[in-house]
Amino acid sequence: MSAGRINESIIGDRMDGKLYIPYSTACECCVMAKYCLKGNDMYGVLDWAVEAYKKWEIDGRPECVNPDILNYYLISSSIYTGENFKTFGSNYQDYTEKFVRYYHLIRNELFELEKERVTDVLEMYYYLERKQVENDFRYLCKYGVSSTLTKYLKCRYQTNNLFYRILMPFKEEDINSEPFIKLYHDVLYDDEILKIKTISSVNKNDRRSRSGQVNWITASDAVKYFDALNTRIESFTGFSTKTAELYQIVNYGLGGHYLPHNDPFLKGTENSMFGNRLVTVLFYLTDVPNDGYTVFPRKNIIAPTEKGAALVWQNLHMSNGEINYETLHGSCPLLKGNKWRIEADVVVLLGNSRENWEKQLLQEKMRVQRKAYHKFVAGGWGDKQVVKKQRMRRRRKQG
Numbered sequence: 001m002s003a004g005r006i007n008e009s010i011i012g013d014r015m016d017g018k019l020y021i022p023y024s025t026a027c028e029c030c031v032m033a034k035y036c037l038k039g040n041d042m043y044g045v046l047d048w049a050v051e052a053y054k055k056w057e058i059d060g061r062p063e064c065v066n067p068d069i070l071n072y073y074l075i076s077s078s079i080y081t082g083e084n085f086k087t088f089g090s091n092y093q094d095y096t097e098k099f100v101r102y103y104h105l106i107r108n109e110l111f112e113l114e115k116e117r118v119t120d121v122l123e124m125y126y127y128l129e130r131k132q133v134e135n136d137f138r139y140l141c142k143y144g145v146s147s148t149l150t151k152y153l154k155c156r157y158q159t160n161n162l163f164y165r166i167l168m169p170f171k172e173e174d175i176n177s178e179p180f181i182k183l184y185h186d187v188l189y190d191d192e193i194l195k196i197k198t199i200s201s202v203n204k205n206d207r208r209s210r211s212g213q214v215n216w217i218t219a220s221d222a223v224k225y226f227d228a229l230n231t232r233i234e235s236f237t238g239f240s241t242k243t244a245e246l247y248q249i250v251n252y253g254l255g256g257h258y259l260p261h262n263d264p265f266l267k268g269t270e271n272s273m274f275g276n277r278l279v280t281v282l283f284y285l286t287d288v289p290n291d292g293y294t295v296f297p298r299k300n301i302i303a304p305t306e307k308g309a310a311l312v313w314q315n316l317h318m319s320n321g322e323i324n325y326e327t328l329h330g331s332c333p334l335l336k337g338n339k340w341r342i343e344a345d346v347v348v349l350l351g352n353s354r355e356n357w358e359k360q361l362l363q364e365k366m367r368v369q370r371k372a373y374h375k376f377v378a379g380g381w382g383d384k385q386v387v388k389k390q391r392m393r394r395r396r397k398q399g
């Protein structure tokens with residue numbers, strides 16, 4: 001690179017439309033960006049500036065890389081190519097991937113500098129990112145394979161420290177560790193499935209993002225039919241269903257799908273009384289072999305639709321209650337058969353006090369344990385009755 005000559009080994013080769021860089025340092029990449037800018041090759045500027053960032057991230061920032069100049073390369077080329085994206089050049093897919101990959105780096109730069117029209121470019125990034133997620137979603141639905149068991153992802157009989165589960169443990173399968181996703185096999189019984197299907201009169205729902213027939217189970221039906229199911233949910237999630245939302249039943253016919261989304265409400269739009277959706281529990285009421293998966297495009301994960309199983313995941317970070325965006329998920333378009341599922345969103349009291357988050361989580365867990373203890377050790381009573389009985393016994397003793 002000395003004496004103004006560029007090391008030939010870094011001049012990239014374009015193979016299959018992709019930039020191939022055998023070896024280069026962050027300094028060399030910066031120089032390449034500079035020359036591309038001189039030659040008005042704004043896509044080249046972007047490629048090399050981003051590549052410089054990549055090297056910088058891995059190897060640390062060398063002296064020769066001036067962050068201001070690198071910012072300038074990124075901003076100018078982003079604005080320029082951002083405009084061009086609207087007309088979709090032939091390399092659209094390639095650039096989409098690149099943008100999405102480096103989005104977090106570029107975004108910070110843009111925010112820091114607050115240059116004019118930055119929002120335009122940001123909007124373009126958001127748009128491309130959404131597009132990318134949809135592409136990943138479709139790809140997963142078409143070609144995804146279920147993950148296999150590894151050292152960290154196992155199957156086990158799970159009692160969750162509940163005495164009565166020693167006799168009938170859950171069949172728990174790890175699907176992913178971070179975010180936590182698990183599949184519980186055989187937790188919904190045939191008679192329950194029949195009951196659910198019978199009481200669910202269907203309402204047509206034709207929103208574009210979700211084509212399935214949706215039905216909400218009324219509060220009175222929930223009490224009548226699903227008390228045992230609530231207890232089961234509490235046993236495997238460890239959280240109380242006291243503030244959970246009503247069950248939502250969906251029947252997907254052919255082509256039925258649900259585009260990728262996150263279940264929790266965005267910051268500030270949570271239920272002011274009850275908080276946000278901490279855990280999602282999806283029960284499958286039908287077997288749909290090799291189809292109709294629930295997929296997590298950010299994690300490259302597919303979950304099979306297995307009759308009687310429940311897929312469970314945590315939507316919020318346990319440390320602070322913030323949304324875990326990695327839990328983005330959707331339901332693949334159904335190409336054959338018929339998929340029924342029932343969803344329970346377990347909500348945890350956040351109220352207005354995020355500072356109390358940890359305390360609240362602990363309280364919810366304790367409430368579930370107390371209830372389990374009273375129900376199965378103290379002889380089949382719910383919380384309230386036990387407390388009442390204990391109070392009466394104490395009074396009798398005192399008086």
Ligand SMILES: O=C(O)CCC(=O)C(=O)O
Binds near residue numbers: 258329331
């Ligand atoms: O049915 C599925 O597989 C996913 C449903 C879902 O994500 C939802 O209802 O929020």
Ligand SMILES: [Fe+2]
Binds near residue numbers: 261262329
């Ligand atoms: Fe969902």
